[in-house]
Amino acid sequence: MDQLNMFGESGISTGLPDDLVAYTPQLFTNTESAHYLQKFIATIPWEQRTVVMYGKPVITPRLTAWFGDSGKNYAYTGTRFQPHPWTPELLAIKERIEPLAHIRFNSVLLNYYRDGNDSVAWHSDNETELGKQPIIASVSFGQVRKFDIRHKKDHDRKYAIRLENGSMLLMKGDLQQHWEHRIAKSTTPLKPRINLTFRIIV
Ligand SMILES: O=C(O)CCC(=O)C(=O)O
């Protein structure tokens, strides 16, 4: 059974345990989303990082930027990031999502997928700074991309969610401990997408 082809109306493949994710489509209007997409593409100090994966330096196939409370710094696959200070737009988005997440975030990692060649490989966000069972709020603007989830020990247990323009995906529970996720490359031409993952760094 190919669960990836079994999207329900919500754009989530059937059977995905609901203690792992909560998906909210259209949290932002199309006007707001278009504004944020253009604003972030034009004004965020994007960087293409080299990170160490399985002992080898790899250029991340997307652009990233890290924002948050001063004093926090974030380790991602062996590299440490110093955050830029919050912008008014990022604070406005943070205030919109916090009532749904029931927590206050102190940092956000922005990802810019310029086209279908940009991606994020299978990983879980399980750095110790994020704590056990971290709640991560993932906001998407622009091109719909498929977010794949698979169980670390049983790759046949896999699901997918279409992350739509203006949506928010809450990642929670055991998602980072027992599962991993990715945004795969696409052979069909794709338009730009910005993703923001709000996190608590302890
Ligand atoms: O772009 C996405 O939807 C996911 C990004 C992600 O997994 C991450 O930043 O850790």
Ligand SMILES: [Fe+2]
């Ligand atoms: Fe992630």
